[in-house]
Amino acid sequence: MKHHLYLFLFGLLTALCVHSQDRLPDGFSHDSSIHEMRVYGRGYPRLVFSTNDSVIHHREIVTRLRLYSETAGELRRYRNARAGVFLWTGAALGSLTMVIIEGNQHNHGAEWSFGGAALIALIGRVTSQMRVAEHLRQAIHIYNRRFLP
Numbered sequence: 001m002k003h004h005l006y007l008f009l010f011g012l013l014t015a016l017c018v019h020s021q022d023r024l025p026d027g028f029s030h031d032s033s034i035h036e037m038r039v040y041g042r043g044y045p046r047l048v049f050s051t052n053d054s055v056i057h058h059r060e061i062v063t064r065l066r067l068y069s070e071t072a073g074e075l076r077r078y079r080n081a082r083a084g085v086f087l088w089t090g091a092a093l094g095s096l097t098m099v100i101i102e103g104n105q106h107n108h109g110a111e112w113s114f115g116g117a118a119l120i121a122l123i124g125r126v127t128s129q130m131r132v133a134e135h136l137r138q139a140i141h142i143y144n145r146r147f148l149p
Contacts (some may be wrong), residue, residue: 002085016123027097029053032052033051033143033144033146033147034049034050034051034056034061034064034140034144035041035049035050035051036048036049036050036137037049037050037055037098037139039055040052042049048121049061049140051064061136061140062075062136064143065080065139067145068143068146069140070142070145071139072145074135074136074138074139074142075135075139077131077135078132078135078136081131081132082128082129082132084124084128085128085129085132088121088122088124088125089121089125090120090126091121092123092125093096095115095117095118095121096114096118098110098114099111099114099115099118102114
């Protein structure tokens with residue numbers, strides 16, 4: 001009797017997983033492409049993404065891109081680049097902390113060494129941020145190919 005209950009639960013969970021992967025979240029349509037548009041407000045213009053003439057949030061874009069298997073490779077590269085941004089930011093903050101500590105202890109050699117490491121980490125952060133934007137745009141381009149004739 002115990003084994004039948006395990007099989008029943010396994011079948012129920014499998015059915016729920018298959019059903020949840022087959023559905024689109026509410027509000028999404030299969031035929032809406034993602035466009036980049038410039039919005040003018042206070043100060044400088046900024047770029048936002050829109051679909052069906054309504055501005056969509058970054059999380060909605062990623063959710064929409066996850067629905068299609070063609071964008072999986074670019075989304076993986078996008079997530080890796082985002083992880084790189086966080087790692088480089090942590091390295092830069094750690095190096096800057098060490099610069100302050102070594103400066104207060106009048107150890108100028110170590111201060112310059114950690115300052116160089118902080119500069120390299122900030123450069124790595126900027127290039128990783130550029131890769132994040134590049135992979136997101138490439139994923140959107142792959143997603144929008146479905147709507148071209």
